[in-house]
Amino acid sequence: MTTVRVDITVSLDGFVAGPNQTLEHPLGENGERLHEWAFAAESWRERHGLSGGEANVDSDVLRASQDATGAVVMGRRMFSGGEGPWADDPNANGWWGDDPPFHVPVFVVTQHARDTVTMQGGTSFAFVTDGVGRAIAQAREDAGEKDVLVAGGASVVQQALRAGLLDELQLHVVPLLLGGGVRLFGPLGPVVDLEVTRVIESPAVAHLRYRVQRGQVTSSG
Numbered sequence: 001m002t003t004v005r006v007d008i009t010v011s012l013d014g015f016v017a018g019p020n021q022t023l024e025h026p027l028g029e030n031g032e033r034l035h036e037w038a039f040a041a042e043s044w045r046e047r048h049g050l051s052g053g054e055a056n057v058d059s060d061v062l063r064a065s066q067d068a069t070g071a072v073v074m075g076r077r078m079f080s081g082g083e084g085p086w087a088d089d090p091n092a093n094g095w096w097g098d099d100p101p102f103h104v105p106v107f108v109v110t111q112h113a114r115d116t117v118t119m120q121g122g123t124s125f126a127f128v129t130d131g132v133g134r135a136i137a138q139a140r141e142d143a144g145e146k147d148v149l150v151a152g153g154a155s156v157v158q159q160a161l162r163a164g165l166l167d168e169l170q171l172h173v174v175p176l177l178l179g180g181g182v183r184l185f186g187p188l189g190p191v192v193d194l195e196v197t198r199v200i201e202s203p204a205v206a207h208l209r210y211r212v213q214r215g216q217v218t219s220s221g
Helices: 031-039 042-047 057-068 076-080 132-143 154-162
Strands: 004-011 015-017 069-075 105-109 124-128 147-152 168-174 194-201 206-212
Touching (some): 004 154, 031 057, 042 057, 069 076, 069 132, 069 154, 076 105, 105 132, 124 132
Parallel strands (some): 004 168, 069 147
Antiparallel strands (some): 004 015
């Protein structure tokens, strides 16, 4: 059965990007520090066509997530950093070049229609204009027996959580206080109960996995 899960790195104070994001610095000030644990991992480097890296527990966690993923959902800002009509987006083909590291169908939530873009290595980008729910539904169709990964950014994660569309959250919590930037969890409305299903720690990051508890949403008032 397909699991819809978030898999994202977050600072100890709850940010997935630092302040002052730009095209040159899409993760904001000090935001790249959130991902140093992944950049060093053997499995991350392999997926990005690089050699070397550390074969450790962090690499194993990443590899397991990669192997389990059959389709990806992300927001427009995560895809390109832009907004508005595609003709005005200076990064309209995304951050990853001709051979993106996903190797599965990717569904981009956007307000601006566009034909599907097929890249090398099995990655395609379909642009969904009728909301995150439709993007996840399409991703489920293409994922088969594998998972749908809701990769970010924070707005798409919040929308999916509020809509009750998520089964799991996997948070990679880095021992870093960014002090500002883009919060992973904004105001969600009702309380969301989570069950801890796994905790893995390393010197660089704590990998926490939660199951979203269905039928246990209570009023925050």
